[in-house]
Amino acid sequence: MIRAPALIDRGLGHLEQVVPPLPALLYAVRIWAAIVLALYAAFWLQLGSAASAAVCVAILAQPQAGQALSKALYRFLGTLVGGAVAVALVALFGQDRVLMLVSFTGWLALCVFVAQYLRDSRAYAALLAGYTVAIIALAGIDAPQTAFETTVDRVAAIVLGIAVVAFVNDALGAPTVRAALERSLGEAAAGVDRLCADLLAEDRPDLDRIAATLARIGALRSDAAALAAERGGHHRAAGARSTIAALYTQLSSCLALVETGRASGAPADEARRLCAEIAAGPDPARLAAIADRLRHLVDDAVAGGRPVGEVAALQRALDLANAAWFAADGRRALATGARPLRDPPLPVHRDFPEALRAAARVALAFAATAAFLVAAGLPQAAGALTQVSAMCALSSVAPDPGRFARSVLTALPVAALLAGLTLFAVPLEAEAFPVLALLLAPTVLLCSLLTLTPSVGATGSVALILTLMFLVPANPQQFDADALFMNLLVTGACCLILALTIRLVLPVTAGRHRAFAVAEARRDLAAALAGSGDATARLSLNADRLVQFARWTTGCAAARRASLRHAVALSCLESAAARAHEQLRLLAPVADLGDPVREARAALARHDAPALEAAATALVRHGRGVEPALRAALARAATDLATAARVIGRHGRLLRHLRATEG
Incomplete structure (x- = not known):
């Protein structure tokens, strides 16, 4: 009797850990309602690819309305571009499969390369423009005359999915x-x-804490971009x-x-x-x-x-x-919602060699898979090539491609089990759409809840998409064990190809990531010392580069601190040089400042610390007896020159080692 309240409290505590919170449940219900509504509308409109509308909803599944709308907009644009390119390739190479595959490989590599310089939904749109060509052109490689009809049908399914997501989010009050x-x-x-x-x-910077704070700030860029869609x-x-x-x-x-x-x-x-x-x-x-x-x-x-x-x-x-x-x-x-005082750009760090390797990796993986499947003469070759192109392309923009591959491999058996249970539960010759809607509920709710769990979020999202692909919802829905098994076999082989591609084809290790980042920082520093670039944009770029460099830097604590200290020094010098040149350009037309400005620019170009100190002192000396606006510009220029001199003096060996000022 006395212990009963304690047992009840313990039981309620366990129940709270098992039962998802209300916002998560509402999100899962919204996704289920959107998928069911998209299928119903697609069946009513008699679209040829009704399942594509449901998959579109699953892809656009986001907990916040702005995120879904932003992704929907770029999904639509990516589909339009990919559809247009698909029709063009079919018109040019519809009678030659080899040229069709070669041209598609080049297009896919180009899209992957461009996506490396974009972020979030924009990067996804670039990749979608690539593998949409496979969905339209390669899937109908034996019937090129259907390419335009397939494009229209797919665009209609995408538009339907976007409209349903927007309607459901608005009607059910999705959080903003x-x-x-x-x-x-x-x-x-x-x-x-x-x-x-x-x-x-403390007067002593904690570089790990600084990198963590910068990462926390940088993670908000995605939401800032998505907010514009609301x-x-x-x-x-x-x-x-x-x-x-x-x-x-x-x-x-x-x-x-x-x-x-x-x-x-x-x-x-x-x-x-x-x-x-x-x-x-x-x-x-x-x-x-x-x-x-x-x-x-x-x-x-x-x-x-x-x-x-x-x-x-x-x-x-x-x-x-x-x-x-x-x-x-x-x-x-x-x-x-008022207009802010400024709207600065927020560029992110991207490495050209890394982008080139990503494009080459995807192209080589697709070309090798295509050569094998064509030589083997498998009837499922078109579907397999479509999945390989999509998986490899999406992995190229993942923060951790290896983790993405593991998520796909983990999601495959989950999706297979959920699809099998759902299809097995369908009554024979059931034509009532409500039966299909109710059978989809457990699968959609489970996968949607998994997407909100950080440790398995990617697995839940991929599992939901794969489940709908395996189900191929139809009205009436029927259970075809042979088709399900073949889909599982093809998708499993594609997942294996993805894992091998990431591990074996032009892998980018943490050390190579750091080398690419340092090389890019060296080039940017040389440009800043020469007087090119925007100071505000460089600050954002350097912050993102420092975050990525910290993520790739491992090893003992002392070596990590030394690496971060050098990275911060390069970033500080680059920003100071860019700001100094910006102020010097404003001061150059002023009378009596021509010689000090030229000396300051020459000192920056030579990365000469004593000369920079002397130039800063000369600028401050000219501040006597001038108007306040000019004194403010002199103070800013002298401060940045002094900062550059201090960094060069402390890290001269590093700069000489990197040869930072060589063109």
Whole structure:
């Protein structure tokens, strides 16, 4: 009796762990309702590929409405491009299978290469434009006259699936990207504030923590892109991008302030106190007052001819305040839908050799599979080639291709079991559509819930798609054991080809990833020192590169810290050089500044630390007796030149080893 409440509490605790939360259940119900509605509409419209509408819904299954709509838009565009190319290839090479396969291999490789430079739904659209040609042209290689009809039928199924997803999400109140992104950006901003406070207090950067914070910020790019697809999301998406860029700048400015060292004097001490206040998250009015005070401190330091180190410390504090202001403005735009003060680009790091290897890997895998299947004369060759092209292409943009292959291999038996149980449960000669809808419910609900579990999310998503492909929903639905077994056999062989391709064909190891990243950083640094590129875009690019470099860097803690320290140094030098050239271009037309500007540019080109220090000092010296706007530009230019000199002085051996300035 006494122990009964404890047993009940324990039982309720176990029940909470087993029963999914309500939002997850509602998401699963939405996906099931969308699949059933898509099938019903496809049967009613008598589409030739009704199953494609259901598969389209499964592919577009996303927990938030904006994510689904963004993916739907790019899926539609990718299908249109792929359909047009398929019709063109059939018209050109419909009577020659070899030329058809060769031309498709080249097109698929091109799409994979382009996808490496894109992200999220855009990358998916590029890949879809590639393997849609296989779905249309290769599947009907024996009947080329049906290519146009197949294209129209597939586009109709895609449009139907997109319309159903949009309708169900709107009717059943799917959560928006905006609400989740507001929370995530707020948490990221709070994390940046805490990190900045710790950096200012300890004067010793924790590079692993910095990389983790950058990764957390960068992960929000996808939601910022998806937000534009929601109603009234254009300005909100711009606000989200502005906030992300501002958080990058805020962290970079704080790190640069710490690396500058503690400057002596009352203005520098006051600037430190104001930076600590910024890290505490003041309201916008106080933030504006802090920025205004720091602006006056910088102006007084330049007008008074203070040392470059003090000017640099004050300018970095002002940069921190300005970044915090832009972050607050971006979050305001995200919440209200108003136009933000800016909409900066957020480029990501991509390596040309890696993109080329990905395209070659997919092309070689497809060509080898095609040669084997054609030589063997298997009747299922067209379907197998379609699946191989789709799987290999999708794996090329996965963060971890090996994990993607394992997810597909794990999902295959799950999908086979679910499809077999569903088909076996269909009554003989059952023509009632409600029977099919009810039989689909357990499968769709289970797979949808799995997609929300981080550890098996990819497996659940692939399992749902494969299950619908194995079922091939029809009205009436019948159980064909031979067709199911053959589909399983072909798909299993394609999964095996995928795993072997990723492991054996031009694999990219972590060491090679790092080598590619360092080579790209060297080229970008050389371009920045020569004066090309946008400073704001470089900051986002370097942040993404640093996150990827940290993910690929393993080994002992000391070696990892050394590698990250060098990566941060290259990033800091590149950003400082780009910003310095940006300011020098503004100062070049000013009278009496021609010689100092030319000397500063020459010092950057030679990566000469003493000459950079001298150029920074000369610019500060010219700040006496000029107007405040010009003093502000001189302070920014001198600060970046001093930062570049400091990095070159500390990491000269690394730069000489990399030969960073060679064209």
